[in-house]
Amino acid sequence: MTCTPLPAEFADLVASARTRPGPLVVLTGAGISAESGIPTFRGPGGYWTAKAGEHASEKLRPEALATWAAFSRMPEEVWRFYLYRRSVCRRAEPNAAHRALVELERALQDRFLLVTQNVDGLHRRAGSSEARTYEIHGNLNRMRCPNAPGEEKPRMIPEALLDWPRERAFDDEARRLLRCCPGGTLARPHVLFFDECYDEATYRFRSSLQAAQHAAMLMVVGTSGQTNLPDQMVRHAAARETPLVVCNLDESPFTRLARDRARGLVLRGKAAQLVPAMAEAIARSWA
Numbered sequence: 209m210t211c212t213p214l215p216a217e218f219a220d221l222v223a224s225a226r227t228r229p230g231p232l233v234v235l236t237g238a239g240i241s242a243e244s245g246i247p248t249f250r251g252p253g254g255y256w257t258a259k260a261g262e263h264a265s266e267k268l269r270p271e272a273l274a275t276w277a278a279f280s281r282m283p284e285e286v287w288r289f290y291l292y293r294r295s296v297c298r299r300a301e302p303n304a305a306h307r308a309l310v311e312l313e314r315a316l317q318d319r320f321l322l323v324t325q326n327v328d329g330l331h332r333r334a335g336s337s338e339a340r341t342y343e344i345h346g347n348l349n350r351m352r353c354p355n356a357p358g359e360e361k362p363r364m365i366p367e368a369l370l371d372w373p374r375e376r377a378f379d380d381e382a383r384r385l386l387r388c389c390p391g392g393t394l395a396r397p398h399v400l401f402f403d404e405c406y407d408e409a410t411y412r413f414r415s416s417l418q419a420a421q422h423a424a425m426l427m428v429v430g431t432s433g434q435t436n437l438p439d440q441m442v443r444h445a446a447a448r449e450t451p452l453v454v455c456n457l458d459e460s461p462f463t464r465l466a467r468d469r470a471r472g473l474v475l476r477g478k479a480a481q482l483v484p485a486m487a488e489a490i491a492r493s494w495a
């Protein structure tokens with residue numbers, strides 16, 4: 209592992225958290241996958257700052273496309289956007305930060321839990337276990353029936369649809385392969401749309417909140433802190449004086465919160481450089 213020197217405060221915080229009950233909870237966002245070449249949400253080149261036509265749909269901006277309202281009106285247009293994003297993510301490889309969290313999970317076992325906002329599937333592809341990885345916004349590699357919320361385990365999207373250039377039109381092959389059942393309705397992407405709410409059955413809402421409430425330490429990596437469940441998780445942990453480390457390139461509500469607390473620390477920099485060093489230090493102290 210690459211070892212970036214960390215401040216002495218980090219070692220102190222990790223040591224103080226070691227004897228607290230509960231797991232290390234790691235919360236990740238788009239920034240951890242930036243060095244794998246996947247555009248972040250709000251950064252330059254991100255899907256969500258794009259104009260209509262730049263990333264799949266000719267008609268709608270991405271944030272209008274990623275909604276249940278759009279999916280119910282134009283499912284094929286919405287699917288084109290997700291299949292294109294999926295092909296970008298599948299060409300990307302996990303980076304040193306994803307791999308370091310796999311090593312850390314191996315070292316800590318049940319004292320480790322990963323909660324990710326990312327839908328790119330890179331944590332799972334790196335080797336993070338299904339049981340200890342909550343994908344709270346879903347996974348671009350999966351689909352599920354739109355008429356059975358929470359009842360069906362999301363299925364893998366067929367590999368035949370892996371190569372999906374931006375300009376590819378929705379075709380009969382896609383129509384056939386994305387059916388819920390033979391002759392049935394089109395499946396939906398297994399992602400939380402903007403106009404939907406979190407739930408426990410599909411997105412582990414309650415479990416994620418409880419994990420943050422009972423964490424021995426919370427480590428937050430590469431998120432701008434604009435989504436609801438991560439915001440609640442970090443605020444719950446901060447209210448309990450849980451040791452909080454935030455690793456991010458830029459300022460965010462979470463960096464400000466961590467800086468305001470005695471048991472908080474901000475590490476400004478790139479995840480692929482900082483996370484391996486952080487993971488190694490935690491494993492050494494806790495395992």
Ligand code: NAD
Pocket residue numbers: 236237238239240241242243246247248249250251254325326327328329345429430431432433434435455456457458459460477478479480
């Ligand atoms: P965001 O784009 O709002 O914020 C990313 C944060 O990461 C920023 O604060 C930025 O400063 C930081 N960052 C950028 N590069 C970094 C690096 N190399 N190392 C450390 N930090 C870095 O993303 P978000 O907060 O995760 O937004 C959440 C939404 O974005 C979710 O709904 C998620 O599903 C979606 N999203 C996911 C992906 C993905 O799966 N890879 C990509 C784009 C958007």
